[in-house]
Amino acid sequence: MRNICMRVNYDGTHYHGFQTQPGGNTIQDHIENAIFSLTGERVKITASGRTDAGVHAYGQVFNFKTESRIPVHRWCLALNAWLPEDIILTDAKEVPLSFHARHMAKRKTYRYSINPNRFPDIFHRRTQFHHPTRLDIEAMRRALQLMVGTYDYTSFASTQSQKLNHVRTVYEAHIEVDHSFSRPGSDDQGIIHIYVTGGGFLQHMVRIMVGTLMDVGEGKKTPEDIPGILAAKNRTKAGPTAVAHGLMLWNVEYDENVQKT
């Protein structure tokens, strides 16, 4: 028996999220079917966490136990051959049998991308929220910093959240503006990428943080409103839930030693 840990990138556009569900067509289903095609084994994979329908991943991590003797360096190419082209495995390694991709994830980073310009960005529209409204990016930066820390994030959680404890830690968050597709001389604001790193996230937490930042960017809220929104522990005080397709699971980090065989 071996424990294999893999990294996967996916374009979530055409899938019903990561985790297996009755309707099928999830990332997990496709990967488990590819493993079956390759090895004849019916395994269950364990990811660092689920992603919602339409959300993308650049570096999702999962593990699974297998009896297969296929050398670890061959797993990616072999499984990619069985996967649709919008799901690509990029790394594989053998890890201790005790490794668990969800329980042992130390930090996760999400990226949310907003196109505030007049027209959709044709080459990136599937991974950007197109919201053609000029935004006050500096105000958004100040508001974002006020969301960093250890708080009860009830105001930033779906009311469907099943968790009893809504205290989470956001370690770091920042905004980068990409002008690589801005035409010189235009008043294009560029593409706004919001990165948020935390120890764990509540349902819709990043999307509600982004929806609130957009309210700040439009002047409907101010950075100074953020502490009060957190303190209220009331979902109705925060902004809307930003659309799923602007969100990407960007990175998952583990303690180095837990992944060493």
Next chain:
Amino acid sequence: MRNICMRVNYDGTHYHGFQTQPGGNTIQDHIENAIFSLTGERVKITASGRTDAGVHAYGQVFNFKTESRIPVHRWCLALNAWLPEDIILTDAKEVPLSFHARHMAKRKTYRYSINPNRFPDIFHRRTQFHHPTRLDIEAMRRALQLMVGTYDYTSFASTQSQKLNHVRTVYEAHIEVDHSFSRPGSDDQGIIHIYVTGGGFLQHMVRIMVGTLMDVGEGKKTPEDIPGILAAKNRTKAGPTAVAHGLMLWNVEYDENVQKT
């Protein structure tokens, strides 16, 4: 009668190139049909130049004559509503009746993108040539500089070229390497973007330049071979024609005064 000049971005993946042809489904067909839907006029648009099947554009320019009185600032949104989502008009202005998008284009820039890493880049695979071979980017840079100048580019033209004169001027060319999707610590080479600006290009010229640069990057040719390849005026001396989908018409420039009404 007015002359309207517009800028258009398109993802060429699903089209048979820019220019109308018997098989249909070209960018030109879609734009002319949208103009008909909006105005009831059957116009012919004139682009800065054609692009081949599968080639993309970020800033293609075209013009057309119309009797329509629709204010110029409304053309983009109005026509985009009639266009598929992978063709997006971004600019419209009225220009002198004498303006001609092809004859008056002074400089055109193309970008060619190569992914030399092990796996396709899931979010950009439609605009990158995935060629999983480590490349010597510095050698490619030196070779590219030796292609800049005024030369007979017969060695870099399709043998189907109908042009009598193959002398062209390449004004400027450079390579940028984008690491925004390189994972820290990986030996990923990043994404290689090759930019080439010239006064005009022969059929397949940029793609053959790129195919030749890839031979240099792989060590099959050296930068010092380039002057001899140019001097030979023989297509067989250059490298292969790089695949269409890595190519993007990046910018078209005009003298400022010819576009002023």
